[in-house]
Amino acid sequence: MNGPDAVWYLCLAAFLFCTGALGVLIRRSPLIVLLSLEIMLNGSNLALIAFARQHGREDGQIFALAVMAVAASEVVVGLGLIVAMARRRLDLDVDKLRTLRG
Amino acid sequence: MISTPHVDWFALSPTLALLGAGAVALLGAVLVPRRARRPFGATVCAFGFVGAIAAAALVYGFSADAHGVIGAAIQRDRLGALAEMIIAGAGFLAVWTSATEPMPDDHIAEYYALLAWAGAGMAFLTTASTLMTLFLGLEWFSISLYILCAIDVDLVGSLEAGLKYLIVGGFGSAMLLFGSALVYGATGALRFGEIAHAVAAQHLSHDALLVAGLALVIGGLGFKASAAPFHMWTPDVYEGAPTPVTAFMSAATKTAALVLTLRVLVTAFPQEARLWTLAIAVIACASLAVGNLAALVQRGVKRMLAYSSISHAGFMLIAIAANNALGGRALLYYLVPYSAMSIGSFAVVAARERELNAPVTVENLAGFGWERPLLGISLSVFMLGFAGFPLTGGFVGKFYVFAAAYRHGWTWLVIVGVAATAVSLYYYLGVVRALFMRPSAELQLAPVAGGSPPSERLLQTAVTGALVVTVGSFFAVQPLIEGAKHAAGVLF
Numbered sequence: 001m002n003g004p005d006a007v008w009y010l011c012l013a014a015f016l017f018c019t020g021a022l023g024v025l026i027r028r029s030p031l032i033v034l035l036s037l038e039i040m041l042n043g044s045n046l047a048l049i050a051f052a053r054q055h056g057r058e059d060g061q062i063f064a065l066a067v068m069a070v071a072a073s074e075v076v077v078g079l080g081l082i083v084a085m086a087r088r089r090l091d092l093d094v095d096k097l098r099t100l101r102g
Numbered sequence: 103m104i105s106t107p108h109v110d111w112f113a114l115s116p117t118l119a120l121l122g123a124g125a126v127a128l129l130g131a132v133l134v135p136r137r138a139r140r141p142f143g144a145t146v147c148a149f150g151f152v153g154a155i156a157a158a159a160l161v162y163g164f165s166a167d168a169h170g171v172i173g174a175a176i177q178r179d180r181l182g183a184l185a186e187m188i189i190a191g192a193g194f195l196a197v198w199t200s201a202t203e204p205m206p207d208d209h210i211a212e213y214y215a216l217l218a219w220a221g222a223g224m225a226f227l228t229t230a231s232t233l234m235t236l237f238l239g240l241e242w243f244s245i246s247l248y249i250l251c252a253i254d255v256d257l258v259g260s261l262e263a264g265l266k267y268l269i270v271g272g273f274g275s276a277m278l279l280f281g282s283a284l285v286y287g288a289t290g291a292l293r294f295g296e297i298a299h300a301v302a303a304q305h306l307s308h309d310a311l312l313v314a315g316l317a318l319v320i321g322g323l324g325f326k327a328s329a330a331p332f333h334m335w336t337p338d339v340y341e342g343a344p345t346p347v348t349a350f351m352s353a354a355t356k357t358a359a360l361v362l363t364l365r366v367l368v369t370a371f372p373q374e375a376r377l378w379t380l381a382i383a384v385i386a387c388a389s390l391a392v393g394n395l396a397a398l399v400q401r402g403v404k405r406m407l408a409y410s411s412i413s414h415a416g417f418m419l420i421a422i423a424a425n426n427a428l429g430g431r432a433l434l435y436y437l438v439p440y441s442a443m444s445i446g447s448f449a450v451v452a453a454r455e456r457e458l459n460a461p462v463t464v465e466n467l468a469g470f471g472w473e474r475p476l477l478g479i480s481l482s483v484f485m486l487g488f489a490g491f492p493l494t495g496g497f498v499g500k501f502y503v504f505a506a507a508y509r510h511g512w513t514w515l516v517i518v519g520v521a522a523t524a525v526s527l528y529y530y531l532g533v534v535r536a537l538f539m540r541p542s543a544e545l546q547l548a549p550v551a552g553g554s555p556p557s558e559r560l561l562q563t564a565v566t567g568a569l570v571v572t573v574g575s576f577f578a579v580q581p582l583i584e585g586a587k588h589a590a591g592v593l594f
Contacts, residue, residue: 010287017280024273033269040276044283051287059292060283063234067279070241074272077248081265084255 009050016043030085034078041071107173112164114176115157116186117225120193123150124218131211143214144201150218151194154225158186162585168592174293175235177365182229184434184589185361189228191571192353192441193221198564199449200346204456205254213253217350220246224358228365232292233282236366240278240326243358244271247351251343263342270335271325278322284315285370294370307373316371320381323366327359329385329415330392337396340408345455348404349448352411353441360415364422364433368593375425382423383515389416390522397529403451403462406529407444410488413522414440417503420515424506430590432502435582439487439495439575446568447484450477453561464536471537476562480569482534487572489530490523495575502583 016039023036045064052060111118127146134142161183168179176182196217205213223243230236248271252264286292288311289300306312324332340348367378393413400406418440421433454462454470454477471478487494500523507515575582 006287013280013283017276020276021273024269030265030269034272037269037272037276040273041279044276044279047280047283048286051283051290054287055290057290059234060286063237063282063286063292066234066238070238070245073245074241074248074268074275077245078265078268078272081248081252081261081268084252085261085265088255088261 006050006054010047013043013047013050016040016046019043030078030082034075034082037078038071038075041067107175108171110171110178113161113171113178113229115161116154116183116190117222119153119157120150120190120218120222120225123147123153124215124222126150127211127218128215131215134211136207139207140201140210143211144197147214147218148194148197151190151197151221154190154221155187155194158183158190158225162187162589166588170231170293170295174295175232176226176229177231178229179592180585180589181361181365181430181434181592184585185228185357185437186225188357188437188441189221189224189354192350192357192445193217195442195445195449195564195567196346196350196354198560198567199349199445199452200344201560202456202558203344203346203452205344206256209253213250216246216250216253217347219243220250220350221354224354227358228361230362231294231365231369233286233294233297234292236362237275237279237282239358239362241275243355244275244326247271247347247355250347250350251339253347254344257342257344259342260344263339266335266342267339274322274325274332276322277318277325281315281318281320281322284311284318286315288312288315294366297370298372301371301373313374313377316374316378317381319366320363320378320385323359323363324385327356327363327415327419328412329419330388330412331385333389333392333412333415336412337405337408340411341402341404341461345404345448345452348408349445349452352407352444352448356411356415356418356444357437357441360418360422360433360437363419364430365593367422368425368430379423379425379510382419383512386416386419386423386515387518389413389419390518394522394525398525400529401463401465403464403467403533404448406464406533407447407451410526410529411444413526414444414488416522417500417519420507420519421503423515424510424512426506426509427587427590427594428502428509429506430594431583431586432499432506434586434589435495435502435575435579436499438582439499439572442568442571442575443484443487443494443496446565446572447481447488449561449565449568450481450484453477453558453565456558464532467533467536468540469537477565478537480565482537483569483572485530485533489527493576494572496572498576498579 020036020040048060048064127143130142171178220243227239248268252261254260289297291297328336393409397409421429487496490496490500504516
């Protein structure tokens, strides 16, 4: 049975990646920003897996598995930082992180 | 019975030395009494870095012929080994710099463990030869650095720096990953050599997927090398992070990211050389412009050095854009004095910071050169070296970079570089002027009470070491260039 063409997967992956990128750029809550980062990474994962199927190779899928592990550890660090900031009652709004003026 | 690829442990030894040192340092957090944790962690970490230097030197010596190891996932060659030596050397100096950092003792063991692991990740990254090991190495050291930036929770801005770096760094990594996926889709290969092979065999060099992927990969690496227009995190993170971490980041991250950029572009995308040389040249010009112009108006020394590091990323990208053997040599040579000057100047800033208990600005450096001659003279030498004065390695480095661009036929790039150097004189000499040519009556903040400044023998040793490398790389050009030639010869 033939599924949809790899192009469709690529379109969905690009859409996810752009949604995530937009989220990182315009949302203010660090939690949502972390979520958007995850969406970007998962968009890339989808593209990797679709291409791995298209080429009939496994290395893309292995790559995607490794990316999942990396993404999880990145989020753990991010959430840890957010918790530490919340404990110190810093404002949880990335636009107000202005002790260091960007 | 499953068949596994042969693992060349020797090729991995620099990474393993640092991983081991990190693990032992972390064990110190539970096994060593609280008072002894700082010296214990520092000693273990320093031994780890020395071990990595020695291991990388051995790998360099025994890898005259470059070849892929462990299923060709990493490359064992002199390019990686030389970069590992620079990274481990930077880490070693960073350990000495952090020895007297007033950091709370509760997380000191973790600090040293993460420092060693970040170095391990960088060492691994410089040898990466597939898109997968590239991404894993990049994230390995990035995640360690996110925590290191935020580790001093009492320091104002440290947490903020960590979170900002995580968000922007994560964005860059995601770009790199999506780019890798596109390249994989276009060529069906993850290994650098196979990508080049597939492009040549299937005439893909103008494939939209491949070109888009290449652009995203360059952008992602640009974030890590803090090249404009991907630099916006740099000043904030450099300013907010604990100063020894900034010192380590500015030297070692740049080394790893730029060496890898050279490797991936030259080995995986030789057919697109016309595209990426131009793209890298444009990024280099943007970095030179942004870095130098923004540095002119900075008062905080750490922010000024951050912008200066952006402009030096520009100089080193010129060497990559040249895409010839001379360029590769120039990049590898430039990294040696640059790393030393960068760590050294941040170490001096750290010393002044501790003395004043306040952020260091150009104003409150006034008279520092007379109070602490060793640190003052060292900082002046580093500034002159950044500006490219003779008797420092910065001069030879710039000379080689411009020679490489000239040989590529890009006189305009040489002119941009020279103009940027001229602009940079203003702020580098401004620091020297503040150090020596202002009466301390202009001093805005008196040193903390208690008379003589705190004794910082370890930090002074680090600064002296950086000074020796900065000046030594000018006089020892021949052996260094010889080494860089063998390393760059792997690619060209």
